[in-house]
Amino acid sequence: MVSFISSIAFISIILYYIHISEVHSFQTLIRGNRKAKEMAVMEQEPITANENERPALYKIKGVLDDDNRIPKLIGPNGEIIELPKSVFRVLRQIVYHMMRGRAIFIVPENKELTTQEAAEILNVSRPYLVKLLEQGKIPFVKVGTHRRIRFSDLMNYKKLRDAERERGLDEIAQMSQDLGLYD
DSSP states (O other): OHHHHHHHHHHHHHHHHEEOSSHHHHHHHHHTSSOOOOOEEOOSSOBOOOGGGHHHHHHHHHHHHOTTSOOEEEOTTSOEEEOOHHHHHHHHHHHHHHHTTOOBOOOOTTOEEOHHHHHHHHTSOHHHHHHHHHTTSSOOEEETTEEEEEHHHHHHHHHHHHHHHHHHHHHHHHHHHHTTOOO
16 A cells, blocks of 8 residues: 555655646556657646645655655556665655645756846845856856756755855854843
8 A cells, every 4th residue: 555655655755746748648658658758847837736736745755754664666567666865865755845745846967047037036126136146156168048957056056155155144143142141
């Protein structure tokens, strides 16, 4: 029963996070008759779990937290496939964040973003992001007249920015403590 639940949950989550470029590719993938065309990652909107999905998420979490069992996927022809560790780790993180009501994006590391997409991820205006690009703080390439930012470069910048902010907050907290502003 647990294997069945984990299989259904895994299939549901995968279908949530990907879309197929053509219906024919999807049918080919399900039937397994021919190699399916490459699946594109959904880029349009974040995915969140609704309240109706919470019970299933708790069941999936229970399966993923059971270190004594290895979750498996049951294919359409009854084939049982052990989940690779990498897929298992991703699935575990997806469920963890969805249970907490967080939106999920799955983006390939080498994905190139528009300036608008990058600005939205950083929660800054597009003109401010362009300024950061022109100052050399985030690497980018030009495609014609348009700037493109690799997702991994954007995440590196975000990590550095967040660490810098954290250090600044720690310094302010330490100064406040030194001045006796904390009881």
